Amino acid sequence: MQRLLSLPQIFILSAVFVLSACQQNEDAAATSSAPDAQKVSVNVVTLAPQSITLTRTLPARTVAYRKAEVRPQVNGIIEARLFEEGAKVEAGQQLYQIEPALYKATLANAEAELSRAKAALQTAQSREQRYKELMNDNAISRQDYDDALATYLQAQAEIKVQQAAVSSAKTNLSYTRVDAPISGRIGKSNVTEGALVTAQQAGVMTTIHQLDPIFIDIAQPSKELLQLRKQMISQSRNEESAPKVKLTLEDGSEYPLTGELQFAEVNVEPTTGDVVLRAIMPNPNNLLLPGMFVRAEINQGELENVILAPQKGVTFNREGNASVLLVNANNQVEARQIQVQRAIGDSWLIESGLQEGEQLITAGLQKVSPGANVHIDQNTLQTPGTGGQ
Numbered sequence: 320m321q322r323l324l325s326l327p328q329i330f331i332l333s334a335v336f337v338l339s340a341c342q343q344n345e346d347a348a349a350t351s352s353a354p355d356a357q358k359v360s361v362n363v364v365t366l367a368p369q370s371i372t373l374t375r376t377l378p379a380r381t382v383a384y385r386k387a388e389v390r391p392q393v394n395g396i397i398e399a400r401l402f403e404e405g406a407k408v409e410a411g412q413q414l415y416q417i418e419p420a421l422y423k424a425t426l427a428n429a430e431a432e433l434s435r436a437k438a439a440l441q442t443a444q445s446r447e448q449r450y451k452e453l454m455n456d457n458a459i460s461r462q463d464y465d466d467a468l469a470t471y472l473q474a475q476a477e478i479k480v481q482q483a484a485v486s487s488a489k490t491n492l493s494y495t496r497v498d499a500p501i502s503g504r505i506g507k508s509n510v511t512e513g514a515l516v517t518a519q520q521a522g523v524m525t526t527i528h529q530l531d532p533i534f535i536d537i538a539q540p541s542k543e544l545l546q547l548r549k550q551m552i553s554q555s556r557n558e559e560s561a562p563k564v565k566l567t568l569e570d571g572s573e574y575p576l577t578g579e580l581q582f583a584e585v586n587v588e589p590t591t592g593d594v595v596l597r598a599i600m601p602n603p604n605n606l607l608l609p610g611m612f613v614r615a616e617i618n619q620g621e622l623e624n625v626i627l628a629p630q631k632g633v634t635f636n637r638e639g640n641a642s643v644l645l646v647n648a649n650n651q652v653e654a655r656q657i658q659v660q661r662a663i664g665d666s667w668l669i670e671s672g673l674q675e676g677e678q679l680i681t682a683g684l685q686k687v688s689p690g691a692n693v694h695i696d697q698n699t700l701q702t703p704g705t706g707g708q
Contacts (some may be wrong), residue, residue: 360696362682363646366626368675371663373619377596379537379566383609384599385529387501391516392494393417404507408499408527415497415524417516422495426488433481440474447471503529504605528609533602535564535578537615538593564598566607567614576601580617626673627666632681633659641667646678646693654689 395417402414450467453459499505506526510516516524566574578600587594598615600607607613633641645653657672673679678695680687687693 358650358692358694359683359686360694361646361680361684361687363678363695364629364632364681366628366673366675366677366679368624368626370621370623371625371627371668372621373663374616375539375619376567376614376616377537377539379535379598379613379615381607381609381611381613382534382536382597383503383528383530384532384534385501385503386609387499387503387527388523389414389497389500389525389527390520390523391415391417391497392518393422393491394517395419395421395495395515397510397512397514397516399512400508400510402499402505402508402525404505404525406505408502408505410499410502412499413496414499414505415510417495417497419492419495422488422492426485426492429481429484429488433478433485436474436477436481440471440478443467443471443474497524499527501527501529503527530605530607530609531602532578532599533607533609535566535598535600535613535615537564537596537598537617538588538591539596539617541587541592541594562620563618564600565616566600567616569612574600574607574613622668626669626675627663628657628659628669628673628679629666629681630662631665632679632684633657633667634684641672643673644680644684644687644689646680646695650693650695652680652687652689652691652693 397415398418399416400414401416402408402412408414447464447467447470450459450464454461454464504527506528508525509522510524562580564578564580566578568574578598580596580598582597596617598617628643633643635641641657641659643655643657645655647653655672658670659667660670661668680693683693
């Protein structure tokens with residue numbers, strides 16, 4: 320005989336069936352969403368080619384545009400100093416006066432000897448002409464005429480000797496006036512009135528520096544210069560006829576004017592491996608003085624269609640090899656070795672290994688490994704910073 324269920328039992332069985340169905344639906348939903356829940360969110364940068372300006376900041380030192388060391392050209396006693404130390408002087412301005420009395424006397428003696436030679440020449444010329452007429456009349460011998468002719472020629476030569484002596488005496492007298500060979504700022508005087516100076520002495524009397532414009536000597540590693548030359552050969556760099564140079568002074572302030580790079584030394588310094596670059600800088604207020612240490616920022620040119628990778632997305636192993644993690648078309652992580660050239664601001668200039676449009680992971684590197692499925696949390700066309708150094 321079949322037993323009939325009571326009403327409370329029926330309600331209990333219905334509740335059990337409903338709970339069982341809900342649990343099955345939740346398990347099915349969890350099973351279907353499990354793969355998405357296992358994906359790690361990462362941030363990426365989509366790489367794009369760009370043009371950048373290469374700059375490099377290097378140590379430098381100021382050098383006078385022109386420098387003249389003033390030395391005496393004759394012996395004598397300093398009679399007067401005719402300039403103010405530290406002042407600006409012009410080319411040809413008299414700086415010192417050396418006692419000229421001895422040189423005036425030498426000049427007067429040379430001029431007297433020249434007058435005597437001129438008188439002797441006139442006598443010799445008259446004798447030669449008379450002897451020539453007498454020889455034609457056979458009144459004197461040929462030997463007498465030859466002697467008179469020789470005396471005349473010697474008198475002509477003596478004139479040239481005495482003229483040279485007069486010129487030398489005038490030159491020495493002019494050297495008692497010591498003039499500025501160039502325009503510029505003059506330094507301290509190393510001699511005073513009453514001091515004895517000698518011709519071509521080792522010690523300088525004073526020094527003149529031309530400071531406007533002024534040279535900037537910059538030391539650049541030869542390796543970097545070699546890289547730039549290779550880029551120029553491959554035409555990946557737009558060469559400028561005169562790269563611009565900016566200065567940072569010793570106190571950290573920026574020099575307000577801009578100069579131009581003139582040339583690079585043809586020799587590499589063997590002890591440091593540096594090549595000297597020379598720039599020319601306007602210096603109208605003489606703010607820059609010779610021997611100052613500064614930092615020079617050189618505009619080395621433009622690079623076109625290059626790839627920059629953010630530094631936070633690039634890792635290096637113990638050997639110094641660089642690598643990155645990329646997200647491929649299947650949203651999977653891919654590891655790749657790359658070659659970097661130099662730092663550009665907060666990015667690396669990529670030499671090889673990365674292409675346009677690839678997605679470089681910049682955040683979440685510690686949570687993923689090659690082959691893992693990831694979810695891109697941020698995917699924007701981002702251009703890394705282009706500030707050079």
